[in-house]
Amino acid sequence: MARSYVSEARRHVGRRRDRIGPIIERLAAEHVDARIALRFRRPLELLVSVMLSAQTTDVNVNKVTATLFEKYRRPEDYIAVPVEELERDIYKTGFFRQKAKAIRGTMRMLLEEFDGEVPRTMEELLRLPGVARKTANVVAAELGNPQGIVVDTHVRRLSQRLGLTREDDPVKIERDLVKIVPRREWGRFPHLLIWHGRRVCIARAPRCEDCVLTDLCPSSRV
Numbered sequence: 206m207a208r209s210y211v212s213e214a215r216r217h218v219g220r221r222r223d224r225i226g227p228i229i230e231r232l233a234a235e236h237v238d239a240r241i242a243l244r245f246r247r248p249l250e251l252l253v254s255v256m257l258s259a260q261t262t263d264v265n266v267n268k269v270t271a272t273l274f275e276k277y278r279r280p281e282d283y284i285a286v287p288v289e290e291l292e293r294d295i296y297k298t299g300f301f302r303q304k305a306k307a308i309r310g311t312m313r314m315l316l317e318e319f320d321g322e323v324p325r326t327m328e329e330l331l332r333l334p335g336v337a338r339k340t341a342n343v344v345a346a347e348l349g350n351p352q353g354i355v356v357d358t359h360v361r362r363l364s365q366r367l368g369l370t371r372e373d374d375p376v377k378i379e380r381d382l383v384k385i386v387p388r389r390e391w392g393r394f395p396h397l398l399i400w401h402g403r404r405v406c407i408a409r410a411p412r413c414e415d416c417v418l419t420d421l422c423p424s425s426r427v
């Protein structure tokens with residue numbers, strides 16, 4: 206019953222290829238400030254922030270990195286201290302042992318293979334220890350070279366509600382999204398969904414009455 210209601214609603218709002226343009230346009234007008242919430246000044250800080258953001262909030266990471274980045278400025282700095290000291294310095298982001306290990310491994314590889322610079326391609330980023338697909342996607346996109354679409358919990362939920370995918374697995378969702386989202390929008394698109402997900406299409410109680418996408422969304426309650 207519920208399924209046929211959703212199929213009916215999907216027919217009513219039209220094909221996803223036709224809806225994606227207006228969806229992006231309206232979200233961009235609504236969330237002009239939609240950008241990554243992590244604070245960083247250089248590529249190395251971006252990479253470390255994204256690595257620290259696993260399993261915690263961006264706000265929490267920003268609190269920790271405000272002092273962390275004053276102390277650790279170059280890849281060498283993360284290796285120069287005993288691992289316990291780095292663990293203490295990132296403790297509040299949670300999973301601090303795994304994160305410290307991954308950061309130090311990554312810094313070593315940056316120095317040995319990339320002249321201490323953060324690489325910009327997915328292929329190279331994925332070689333860094335502890336850098337998974339999501340982290341690599343975020344870093345590549347923020348460095349102006351998006352090579353995929355970042356799928357986090359908000360992107361997943363909104364893509365499903367908006368009928369842009371029927372998948373549940375982030376890799377498959379990304380595969381669906383890159384087919385319909387224009388390449389020039391790959392970097393901005395996830396931020397638009399993330400901000401809309403935080404402000405309007407909230408996980409437990411979507412505020413459809415305040416949403417600019419009601420006529421384009423098969424899950425709209427209004």
Ligand code: SF4
Nearest residue numbers: 406411413416422425
């Ligand atoms: S109409 Fe409702 S379910 Fe659809 S995107 Fe907007 S808030 Fe979310």
